[in-house]
Amino acid sequence: MPANTPFDPEDYPDCRTAEQRAAERVHVERQVRSLLKMATDNDEQRAVFARLDRRRRPNKNRVQLEAVRREERTDLIAAEGSIVARNADMDDRMLDRLHAEFGVHNPQGEHSVVRLDVRRDHHTPPSITDIVRRMCSAGVDVAVNYVIPLAGYIKGAGGPEPSAGVRPFPEVGISGPIVTVLDTGISAEHRSDGYLAMPVAAEDVDKLDEFPPDGLLDAGAGHGSFVSGIIQQVAPNADVRIHKVVDSDGITTDIAVAQGLRDAAAAGAQIINMSLGTETVDDTAPLALLEAVRDLRESGVVLVCAAGNNAGDEPVWPAALADRFDNVVAVAALGADGEPAPWSSRGSWVTCSTIGEGVVSTYVIGTEDGVLIDDPDPDTYGPDSWACWTGTSFATPQITGALVRLMTEDPQLTTPLDALRELQKRAGDSTPDGYGFAVRILPGT
Numbered sequence: 392m393p394a395n396t397p398f399d400p401e402d403y404p405d406c407r408t409a410e411q412r413a414a415e416r417v418h419v420e421r422q423v424r425s426l427l428k429m430a431t432d433n434d435e436q437r438a439v440f441a442r443l444d445r446r447r448r449p450n451k452n453r454v455q456l457e458a459v460r461r462e463e464r465t466d467l468i469a470a471e472g473s474i475v476a477r478n479a480d481m482d483d484r485m486l487d488r489l490h491a492e493f494g495v496h497n498p499q500g501e502h503s504v505v506r507l508d509v510r511r512d513h514h515t516p517p518s519i520t521d522i523v524r525r526m527c528s529a530g531v532d533v534a535v536n537y538v539i540p541l542a543g544y545i546k547g548a549g550g551p552e553p554s555a556g557v558r559p560f561p562e563v564g565i566s567g568p569i570v571t572v573l574d575t576g577i578s579a580e581h582r583s584d585g586y587l588a589m590p591v592a593a594e595d596v597d598k599l600d601e602f603p604p605d606g607l608l609d610a611g612a613g614h615g616s617f618v619s620g621i622i623q624q625v626a627p628n629a630d631v632r633i634h635k636v637v638d639s640d641g642i643t644t645d646i647a648v649a650q651g652l653r654d655a656a657a658a659g660a661q662i663i664n665m666s667l668g669t670e671t672v673d674d675t676a677p678l679a680l681l682e683a684v685r686d687l688r689e690s691g692v693v694l695v696c697a698a699g700n701n702a703g704d705e706p707v708w709p710a711a712l713a714d715r716f717d718n719v720v721a722v723a724a725l726g727a728d729g730e731p732a733p734w735s736s737r738g739s740w741v742t743c744s745t746i747g748e749g750v751v752s753t754y755v756i757g758t759e760d761g762v763l764i765d766d767p768d769p770d771t772y773g774p775d776s777w778a779c780w781t782g783t784s785f786a787t788p789q790i791t792g793a794l795v796r797l798m799t800e801d802p803q804l805t806t807p808l809d810a811l812r813e814l815q816k817r818a819g820d821s822t823p824d825g826y827g828f829a830v831r832i833l834p835g836t
Contacts, residue, residue: 394729394745394829397793397817403624405834407751411555412836415779418552419727419749419836422781426734430702433465440468442763443610443640446602453602454642456538457519459672464705467670468538469519470644474526475678476533478505485531493526502653503682506536506646520672534678537645539637539669539708540611550759551617551778553770556751556836560585563628567799568661568807570622570791573651574615576635578755584775586620586753595635599757602640607760607769611641617780618666618788620753625792625832628799632660637667648709649679656692662807664791666697666784668707676708684709688716693807695791697783698723698744699736704825707736714740720811722787723826724748727835730823735783737825743815744826747786749836754778779836789832790814 405412428435437458444456455471478500489495494510509522519535526533576597577587599612615633622629636651637643648667655663671677684694698721699707706714710721724735724747731737732748754776761769772778797810804810818828 394725394831395817395819395821396831397814398796398832403833405556406558407554407556415552415554415556415749415836419779419781423734423748426700426781427702430465430700430734436465440466443642446763447640447642450602453638454538454644456642459520459535460518461672467672468540470536470538472509472519473536473644474507474509474519474523474533475536475645476505476507476531477678477682478503480532481505489526489531492529493522500646502649503686504646504649504679507533535672536679537669537671537677539643539645539648539667539677540641550766551613551754551780553772554751554777554779556779557584557777558624558751560623561627565630566628567626567630567795569630569632569659570662570664570795571632571634571655571658571660572615572619572622572664572788573634573636573648573655574618574664574666575611575613575637575639575641577616577619577633578613580756580774582753582775586623587616589631589633591633595633597635597755598639599755601638606758608755608757609639609760610763611637612639612757613755613778614641614666614784616755617752617778618664618784621750621785621788621833622664622792622795624752625789626795626799629792629795632658643667645677645679649683652680652683652687652694656687656690660692662791662794663692663694664788665694665709666787668697668699668710670699670701670705670707674706676712680709681712684712684716684719688718691718691806693718693720693794693811695720695722695787695794697787698741700724700734700782701736702734703736704738705736706738706740711738711740713742718808720790721827722783722790724783724786725826725829725831725835729829729831731826735826739825741825741827743790743818744823744829745786745789745832746835747783748781749779750781750785750789750833751777751779751836752785793830793832
């Protein structure tokens with residue numbers, strides 16, 4: 392059954408002509424093929440990993456990558472030489488033992504988890520997963536410090552494409568709940584169209600071109616700007632705050648996202664948008680994320696999370712925590728026609744879904760790295776640019792925006808969870824198997 396529309400369809404018209412939509416659909420079909428290939432082809436994922444790894448090696452002060460091999464499933468990524476443990480378990484005696492037996496050192500952490508580094512010259516196996524396995528067998532409860540990439544290994548082949556679907560920004564005042572976007576930050580561009588005009592601290596600016604600084608856009612560049620623009624399209628009056636937890640290559644870690652959650656909640660966020668996620672080796676939640684979400688569950692903060700682009704029902708974290716905590720909303724994707732997208736992750740843990748195929752939003756100034764994103768005809772974007780992109784990353788902020796809009800329109804909806812229940816009510820019986828309740832908000836391509 393096609394998804395229902397929770398708002399007046401005239402509120403979000405498609406601003407493109409039929410010819411423009413047809414031209415952009417060609418690129419969207421390539422994006423879809425790329426997502427499906429990345430979800431199932433380990434050789435493809437390993438090639439992307441190798442390109443990212445080579446680029447990042449010279450920058451030693453940034454997260455370095457380590458492949459986590461899995462039998463019969465695609466690989467994952469870990470932070471090289473880094474593990475996570477519960478702080479309560481790490482007294483001086485345990486730290487001394489781990490240092491002596493495994494070369495563990497440099498404990499860092501203020502909350503319920505601590506990050507530990509592992510020296511590779513200390514008679515340890517080369518694989519971080521082997522190190523964790525040995526520690527757990529020795530009775531020490533530790534976990535891999537997973538790298539959490541933007542869903543689908545960032546951009547996929549071809550990346551976003553320029554779009555004619557420009558949506559005017561209305562003259563509105565800021566109101567409603569505080570929304571924090573945990574992402575790559577937004578660019579320093581001062582757009583003339585009214586979008587992305589929120590104040591941004593220097594540390595939350597998307598640098599766009601760090602790996603290396605070569606005049607070309609990095610692997611994750613512009614992701615946060617695109618996501619934030621979607622929220623503003625759905626709810627132009629949204630009080631959007633930007634918190635950078637992902638670098639411009641689209642890379643972050645379990646520890647970094649968990650800290651970002653705590654920081655955003657402490658700063659007053661009522662809704663946190665996370666268009667990122669990872670699977671894990673044993674299908675259990677990354678330790679730092681689990682502890683952060685558990686610690687925040689009584690705060691009233693709602694976490695709206697991308698379900699992932701993995702074309703199956705394997706849990707993707709933090710979205711899959713929706714199965715355990717009612718303040719986590721897992722968002723899967725529908726195709727442009729409103730039907731379930733085959734490239735989207737899905738499962739009993741998914742809360743809802745909306746269109747994630749060929750979504751149009753605000754982008755950044757720069758030229759794509761055609762080698763990195765496997766595009767023989769890389770695009771150059773100028774000021775006030777818009778692009779067309781595909782992924783659950785871009786379904787997620789539509790749900791975030793919908794919650795804001797509902798809360799600002801109806802004073803009886805005093806919490807984001809109230810708004811979520813209202814959104815589900817408006818969805819009616821549109822509940823495709825594994826995709827939660829389905830709604831259409833912004834048009835796809």
